[in-house]
Amino acid sequence: MDFISRRRFLYDLAEKGASLALFAQLPKAGFLGRSKGSKDLVDGKHIFVAREAMYYKDLGYGMAECQLCPKRCTVADQQRGFCRVRKNLHGKYYTLVHSNPCAAHIDPIEKKPFFHFLPTTLAFSIATAGCNFVCKFCQNWEIAQSPPERTNNVYLPPEKLAQYAKKAGCTSVAYTYSEPVIFYEYMLDASIAAKEAGLKNVMITNGFISPEPMEELCRHLDAVKIDLKAFTEEYYKEICAGQLQPVLDILKLLKKIGIWYEIVYLVVPTLNDTDREFEDVCTWIAGTLGKDVPVHFSRFYPNYMLRNLPMTPVRTLERARAIATKAGLKYVYIGNVPGHEGESTFCPNCKKVLIRRAGYNVTEYNLNKGKCKFCGEIIPGVWS
Numbered sequence: 001m002d003f004i005s006r007r008r009f010l011y012d013l014a015e016k017g018a019s020l021a022l023f024a025q026l027p028k029a030g031f032l033g034r035s036k037g038s039k040d041l042v043d044g045k046h047i048f049v050a051r052e053a054m055y056y057k058d059l060g061y062g063m064a065e066c067q068l069c070p071k072r073c074t075v076a077d078q079q080r081g082f083c084r085v086r087k088n089l090h091g092k093y094y095t096l097v098h099s100n101p102c103a104a105h106i107d108p109i110e111k112k113p114f115f116h117f118l119p120t121t122l123a124f125s126i127a128t129a130g131c132n133f134v135c136k137f138c139q140n141w142e143i144a145q146s147p148p149e150r151t152n153n154v155y156l157p158p159e160k161l162a163q164y165a166k167k168a169g170c171t172s173v174a175y176t177y178s179e180p181v182i183f184y185e186y187m188l189d190a191s192i193a194a195k196e197a198g199l200k201n202v203m204i205t206n207g208f209i210s211p212e213p214m215e216e217l218c219r220h221l222d223a224v225k226i227d228l229k230a231f232t233e234e235y236y237k238e239i240c241a242g243q244l245q246p247v248l249d250i251l252k253l254l255k256k257i258g259i260w261y262e263i264v265y266l267v268v269p270t271l272n273d274t275d276r277e278f279e280d281v282c283t284w285i286a287g288t289l290g291k292d293v294p295v296h297f298s299r300f301y302p303n304y305m306l307r308n309l310p311m312t313p314v315r316t317l318e319r320a321r322a323i324a325t326k327a328g329l330k331y332v333y334i335g336n337v338p339g340h341e342g343e344s345t346f347c348p349n350c351k352k353v354l355i356r357r358a359g360y361n362v363t364e365y366n367l368n369k370g371k372c373k374f375c376g377e378i379i380p381g382v383w384s
């Protein structure tokens with residue numbers, strides 16, 4: 001239990017404001033320090049440390065097409081893309097958020113949530129402003145739905161980030177909170193620096209990214225958590241301003257690459273909570289991705305534009321879990337209901353508890369080198 005106590009100690013420190021103190025001591029973005037290859041870009045009253053974007057096409061006549069995500073924004077000179085953090089300057093396209101996070105915290109990996117990836121470890125978690133979706137239930141809308149000039153940013157270049165993460169006792173760097181796709185170049189450079197420092201990299205994403213940049217990124221990532229928001233194009237269009245099919249394609253790509261990934265399905269009352277939808281999504285996952293993929297049915301709390309809806313009843317989450325189990329999925333979890341037995345991992349063979357969780361804490365651990373301690377069943381995941 002030594003490592004659990006150590007994690008608890010570090011997490012307590014983070015809870016007591018260590019991560020806030022860390023954030024406060026970092027230099028404010030735009031005024032101190034410049035990362036290699038960056039340039040000052042003045043936009044109104046703001047100075048950005050801008051860097052040329054990786055995936056775009058100069059269309060001529062000062063126009064640019066961003067090819068990073070399936071939105072494929074066509075952007076006129078001096079304008080920004082849908083996600084608000086990428087700007088066209090005379091046909092050259094720039095990211096405005098490289099090395100400029102607006103959030104840096106130390107979180108338990110269970111908070112992401114990853115349940116089959118290095119349990120009990122800490123993740124140095126960062127985000128910048130911006131998102132390529134507009135989810136009406138967004139839990140981080142203050143940063144995700146803001147341009148970078150409206151967030152409180154710091155200057156944290158990749159090498160420094162890796163140093164801070166090591167110093168804080170973290171095992172991984174997590175790209176999270178808003179949507180890391182839109183700070184792609186920063187995430188890629190940070191992943192390389194983190195790997196060199198002996199850290200792992202995990203991405204928490206809506207999966208709305210073009211296949212080529214995702215493949216490139218996966219060379220440096222160790223795990224991906226995909227928010228599968230629903231299983232209909234209509235929901236993606238109406239509730240998220242996105243599309244479902246490209247996300248399904250990315251899930252298939254992750255399977256092909258062989259990287260570890262887990263899926264979260266946020267259950268929103270009246271919008272994506274019918275038996276039919278649960279059956280459809282679970283049948284697709286089991287049939288296309290396999291029965292070993294962990295699926296988390298997560299509880300919705302009223303927020304942002306959906307404050308009129310109630311929080312998800314626990315019995316709805318239990319219904320989803322029962323349908324998923326019937327579809328053959330072996331590792332189905334209930335999220336955001338601390339103390340529920342659906343937070344724990346059970347052996348699909350002998351049915352005993354393998355990892356008992358209470359909120360973000362692991363209280364019992366019965367795995368031995370990735371196998372069930374009781375019956376020897378191999379449990380998929382990254383355990384050491």
Ligand code: SF4
Binds near residue numbers: 066067072073080084
């Ligand atoms: S990353 Fe941003 S600018 Fe690029 S296509 Fe997506 S939404 Fe548009």
